Amino acid sequence: MNNVTLHTLSALKQDGKKFAALTAYDACFAQLVSSAGIEVILVGDSLGMVLQGHDSTLPVTVDEMAYHTRCVASGNQGAMLMSDLPFMSYATPEQAMLNAGILMQAGAHIIKIEGGAWLAESITLLADRGVPVCAHLGLTPQAVNRLGGYRVQGRDETSARQMLDDAILLEQAGASMLLLECVPSLLAGEISRAVSIPVIGIGAGAQTDAQVLVLHDMLGITPGRKPRFVKDFMSDAGSIANALQSYGDQVRAGTFPADEHGFA
Ligand code: KIV
Numbered sequence: 001m002n003n004v005t006l007h008t009l010s011a012l013k014q015d016g017k018k019f020a021a022l023t024a025y026d027a028c029f030a031q032l033v034s035s036a037g038i039e040v041i042l043v044g045d046s047l048g049m050v051l052q053g054h055d056s057t058l059p060v061t062v063d064e065m066a067y068h069t070r071c072v073a074s075g076n077q078g079a080m081l082m083s084d085l086p087f088m089s090y091a092t093p094e095q096a097m098l099n100a101g102i103l104m105q106a107g108a109h110i111i112k113i114e115g116g117a118w119l120a121e122s123i124t125l126l127a128d129r130g131v132p133v134c135a136h137l138g139l140t141p142q143a144v145n146r147l148g149g150y151r152v153q154g155r156d157e158t159s160a161r162q163m164l165d166d167a168i169l170l171e172q173a174g175a176s177m178l179l180l181e182c183v184p185s186l187l188a189g190e191i192s193r194a195v196s197i198p199v200i201g202i203g204a205g206a207q208t209d210a211q212v213l214v215l216h217d218m219l220g221i222t223p224g225r226k227p228r229f230v231k232d233f234m235s236d237a238g239s240i241a242n243a244l245q246s247y248g249d250q251v252r253a254g255t256f257p258a259d260e261h262g263f264a
Contacts, residue, residue, distance in 0.1 A: 001078040004039045006110070006132055006176050009080070009198045012039075013209045020251040021082075021200055021212035022244070025051055025068045027075030029215060034079040036244035040200070041076060042112070042212055043069045045084040045142070050216050057141050060086040062099045066106040073107025082134055082177075083108035087142040096122040100131045110176060114140035116166035120173035127174030135170040137163055137191075138204065139182035152182045152203070152263045160187045164194060171195045179212065180204040182229070185262040203229030205262035211251045218247055229261045 002008075012019050021040035024030045025047045033041055047068055048060035062085070069083045083103040090096035090113050100111045110132040113119055123133045138153045147153070154160040164187070167178055178199045180188045185205020192199040192208045201208030213230060216222045219240065220232035233250075237243035250256035 001034065001037050003078045004080040006080075009039065009177070009210075010196075013196075013198045018252050018254060019198070019210045020248040021210055022218065022247070023047075023050075023212070023215045024072050024075075025215075026071045030072040030075035030079075031077060032240060033215070033244055034075075034077040036241060036248055038079055038244060038248050040210070040212070041072055041079045041081050043072050043081065043083040043108070044112075044214065045086045046214050048086075050214060050222070056144055057084075058087045058144075060084075062086060062089050062102055066102050069103055069106035069108050076107075080109050081107060082110045082112050084112045090119075090122060093122045093125050097125060097129065097131075100126055100133075104131055110134055112136055112179060114142050116162070117169050120169055123170060123173040123175050127176070132176040133174070134177035134179055134200070135167075135175045136179045136181065137166060137170075137183075138180045138188075141181075150182070152184065154183045154187045155263075160184070163187065164191055167191045167195055167199075171197050180208060182263065184264060185259075186264075201257075203227065203261070203263065206254055206257050206259075211257065213247070219243060228263070229257060231256055231261060 019039040023042045023044040024033050045057040045060045048054045048057040089099040112134040114136040154163045182203040188204035189207030198209045200210040202212050217230040218233045220234045233243040233247045
């Protein structure tokens with residue numbers, strides 16, 4: 001695969017073509033995921049739950065994100081590498097710039113931060129200094145204590161309107177991508193059409209420009225209850241490489257996610 005850039009992903013959106021993203025936290029999986037043609041690898045702070053066994057992403061540190069970003073960068077074969085800034089590491093624009101610099105120097109091509117309108121100033125400062133930003137809206141796991149649990153967001157008219165307004169504002173502030181997590185499918189479609197930057201969804205239905213899943217979830221190896229938006233691609237794939245290929249194919253064909261994976 002040629003190196004995936006923001007230009008590649010914008011062109012896919014303009015052509016109405018979908019792309020796929022997956023988390024990875026180490027070199028071996030980064031190699032498998034990128035070799036399967038998955039366009040974006042997310043070094044998610046979900047590693048706090050998946051790798052470290054915490055019950056939230058809050059304990060994850062910038063140093064840990066930088067370590068896993070370096071691991072993934074050394075295995076990556078051309079995918080765009082997105083890294084999460086963890087909880088409280090971008091509470092002020094100054095912190096955002098310092099810590100985004102650390103992740104970019106560890107090998108990230110774009111950083112992801114969670115939140116709405118309050119991020120606008122940091123996004124503009126980062127973009128002006130050459131750091132592309134993906135803004136994560138909807139269910140923002142770092143705010144789980146404020147949200148009162150891992151719940152679908154944007155279900156009522158006021159919060160749906162707020163999310164749409166935030167998305168437009170953050171694009172204007174300089175965001176290069178959006179990620180919508182656990183958002184009603186129709187709202188996610190409306191937001192995806194309202195902005196010109198690519199929108200990645202998870203639990204946000206089939207109308208976004210791209211999909212992301214946590215790697216361990218789509219390989220069916222996460223213990224406990226499977227969230228509604230997860231599909232196990234490993235069960236009939238025979239190999240991890242086939243499962244990754246099948247995920248990418250189904251996202252690009254628009255057959256994943258199906259209605260049953262979304263929220264009304
Ligand atoms: O940390 C992560 O893996 C994420 C995904 C759930 C989108 O942010």
